[in-house]
Structures are given as structure tokens and as C-alpha cells.
Amino acid sequence: MPRLVSHPDEVKIVTRRFGQGAANIDRYLELGGYEAAKKCLARGPEWVITEMKASNLRGRGGAGFSTGMKWSFVPKQSAKPKYVLVNGDESEPGTCKDHLIFLHDPHAVIEGTIIAGVAIGAKTGFIYLRGEYRYLLEIMEKAVADAYGRGFLGKNIFGSDTEFQIITQSGAGAYEVGEESALMESLEGKRGVPRIKPPFPAVVGLYGGPTIINNAETIATVPHVITMGAEAYSAVGTPRNGGTRLFGLSGHVERPGVYELPMGYNLKKMIYDVGGGIRGGRKLKAVVPGGSSTPVLLPEEIENLGMDFDQVGKAGSMLGSGGVVVIDDQTCIVEFALRTISFYQHESCGWCIPCREGTDWLKKSLTRFHAGFGVAADIDNIQYLAENMMGRTFCPLGDAAAMPTLGFVKKFRKEFEDHLNGKPCPFAEHVELAVV
């Protein structure tokens, strides 16, 4: 069972009900659950969308797009049914926040989905969980059945004349399916390859109908925004970055865990105060600030860095999924880069050539490099390859592989050079022989 952690600096909004038995529907109701959904039904779609826009809630999946804005793109009239899709395919290395949401507060996901349905005029919502999360899917299925039992879902939700159905879905192992259009393909019973955009999902999405797709954390946040009011929620964060975020601290920190901190919280403080500093009294070497696809940051770059979408973007990286991976000074960056790229090589769906070939080539180069068979030109080649993958694929997976690679090569060039001329890796215990 995943351990829950706590820190005095936390602002518990989304995690407010964690550890309180809220997976039970009666307990959820006792804790104020489903009031936000009733309020939204009473106030109507336009009010909900205005409120969401004003809250400055931005997508928690990684892109950080305004949730209210996304919902407003859905046409009011549509010949085809509209859909709400909850993305619980959580697979970005370093990220495990949705895991806790499904475990501790499944009804918040259901309630958020209902509200999204009210906002765009959809009658059906899908909650898609990665296949590995079977025990969490069972929790979600039980919660959905309980919500049907109370009349919170079905033909006449909360006794109104509004219909809303929720269908849960299991994936079967594929990082790529976390990309919105690939998720729709998977949900339609196909290989999870991305679709070309435009048209965007808000116009042509699942089964060809207008669809909004939001990350599970975003959806679980929605009822709290409604309960607190947009203004109060927005005031918690920084300008244009409303509220809190579930930061997943992992790697070489003393107290890893998922912490809910206000947007804009200082990264150095997060690592040293909240996370208890670097494990074993070692020194910080680097931080991956928002899941494995975000470019690495150096200790000097995090001194005054507030963790919100805009500030981390300005620092040359991304807030991404909020997965903060802390790396100590005994770690080989070449090995870390290789493990990162091996993941993207494994997960590339093969649809676009720059991603399929690029990740494979990068993995081979880095494997050879780490094993001590690299040549000086490889460093520039790795950079050249990564630069040429950027922006040349249907979906962001190619970028997700290229961006961290560029970060590692540019910021740790010396460490790459230290692996040249057959020198053994100064850190690694697990050098694989190059088979290239």
C-alpha cells in the first residue's frame, strides 16, 4: 500500500480526503461530496465554464492548458454525441499522483467527470486507467456502481432531467495511450497510435464526436474549484497558475512521496525541506522537474525557481506531470540518459519515423557510449538527432524523448566526454555490453 506523507507547507485541497475512507460513498458524502455536482447542475454549463476559466486551473497531465478554455472549445450543438474522457493512463516515469487519487478519492474523479459533462453537454464519460492499475480500476468500478445506486449517475442524475453515464476502461500497457488522440484510438479498440491534428478532439474526438479529455488529477480538482469558488482557488497559486499541484518527489530524497503544494512553490525548498534533502547526506547533482520527458535542471538553476508552468518554462524546462526526480552526485548522467531513452524507445508506437528511428538510434548511441565505445562525434550526433526529432511527429512522444536528451547532452557535456576513449564509467555498476 503506497505510503501517505505529510508536510506543514502542504495545502490540502485535492488530497483533503486522502486517508479518510472516502472511497466509501457515505463517507464521501459526509465529507461534503457531490455538493459541487449538484451546484453545477443548478447553475448550468455557462456558469461552470466561466468559473473554470476564472480558477486558472491548468491541465495536470503536463501541457498545462487552461481547463475552462478547453471545455469552451466544444461546440454547443453537435449531431454526434459528445464525450468526456478522463485520462488515468498515468505512465510518465516519475509520476504516481493519480495512483493515490484513484485509491483514496475515486468519487472525486466521478464528480469531476459529471461536472465536465454538465459543462459541455455530454451524456457519457469514460474513465480510462492503465492496465497495471487493476486494483485501482476495481476501486473505481465499485465507486461508479455505488454512484449509480444513489442515482448520481444514470438517466436522471440527482433527480434532474439530465442524463450522465460513466464507463470505466482498462488499458493493457502502453505509455503512448496517455496521448489524447492515441487514448481515443485505444478506447475504440485499436492500436494506440496518435491522430493528426487538427481536427482537435473538442471538435472530432471519440467515435467522431466532440470530446474533452482531461488528466485524472485535473478532473479530481474540478469539484474542489466549484466548492471553494474560482477566486479562492486561484488565489492559492501564482498568476495564471491556479491552485495546488500534487508533486511526486522521487529518487534520492530522504522523504519521497506525493505532496500537495501551492503552484509556484520553490523547488529547492521542495527538495530540502519537504523532501528532507538528499539521501545519505550526499550532494544534489540534477533534478528532472516534471516527469522523465522534461529537461534536467542543475542545482544553480533551482535556487529561486517557483514550480509553476510559466516559471519552469522560462527556466528552459517544463512543469510537466509534476514528477520531481532528484538525482545525487553519485549518479552517472549518461546511464540516467540511457535509461530515459530506453523507455521512449520501448514506448514509441512506431507511427512516425523520426520518433521510431530517432529513439532507437539514440538508445544505440547512448548504450555504446555508456559502455565506453563512444567516439567524440557521437556527442554532437546525439544532439543533432534529438534536434531533428523535435516537432516532426504527430504526437509529443518524439519531443518527450528529444527534450531530456538535449538537456543531458548540453548540461553534462563534460560527463559525456569523460566516458570517451574506453574510460570506464566513473559511477556505473551496471554497464551493459554494447550490442550495436
Place this chain on the structure above:
Amino acid sequence: MSPKETSAETMTLFSPRLAARLDALVGKYPVRRSALVPMLLYAQDEVGYLSDSVIAEVAHRIGISELDVRNVATYYSMLRFKPAGQYNIQVCTNISCMLRGAYDLYERFQEELGIGHKGVTADGVFSLEEVECIGACCWAPAIQVNYDFHDDLTPDQVPGILGQYRNHLQNEEKNA
């Protein structure tokens, strides 16, 4: 594909419980085919892998060709076409787990079981896999045994975990 006389219910190779579950599954979606991916996974949970006959039955239940089913099934990393052990041990070695000793853990599993990546023990009880991120980064290093998570592990705990599953199996056999 020639039209089959028998209904899915009469030709099934699945247990009555699973067959009923799959019958319900195809009716759940606006489009029948949406049941494909979960159906393959649930069938694999019972049969152990996607055998030719599993693929044939799933194709029949959805109403698509076997080739179409294979085309989709080969995309998803959890779906397999060969039997695994009764307990499939999946060790995450992705970055967060790696930083906290996942490779030492993985090596210990290899030593204890005498098998490597995607290997199955001679008695068919265990199989081993090195897998990508399983979403337990803050409780690393973590593994999954079938669908059960075990987190915050050290290599010393490996024999205990294996023993726990061996006991579980013995108890099941006794009860059966």
C-alpha cells in the same frame, strides 16, 4: 471469415464467470469494438496468455477478424502470446526505481529464480520481467506480482516475497 452457427455462449473456452463478464462487456460501449482491449486482458488473466483459440473466440465475440485482433493485441505490452508463470514478477527499473536500487533488486530476483527477462521457472510457478514505469515512483523501488504492488523494497526481501507466493500456491492446492 465464415459465419459461425454457434453463439459465443455455446462455443466458449472460458469459465462461465468470465464468459458472463465478457458478454456484459460488449454491451457496455456505444461501439462493440471498444471492448477489445479489456476483453483480451481479462481473457489472458484466466487462460494465462493469448492462445490461438483465445484470439479466435475474442474475434468472434467482437465480430472482427482474428488478424485484426492480433494487430491490436501486439501493440500492448501487457498482452502476451506465450504462457508466463503463475506469478509474473514485473520489476520496474525506470528512472525513479533505478535511482533507489531497482537493478540490484532485479539481479536478486534473477539469482533466486535462475531466470532472466521474460524467463519462466521450470515448475511454471514464476516468471520474471523487467518492465517500464508502473506508477509507484514515490515508493520506489517497486514491483508488481501479477496485479499486486510491492513497494519500497530491498534485495533482502526477495526470498520472503517468493516464499509468500509459494505458500499461497500450496494453500490453494490444498484447498482445491
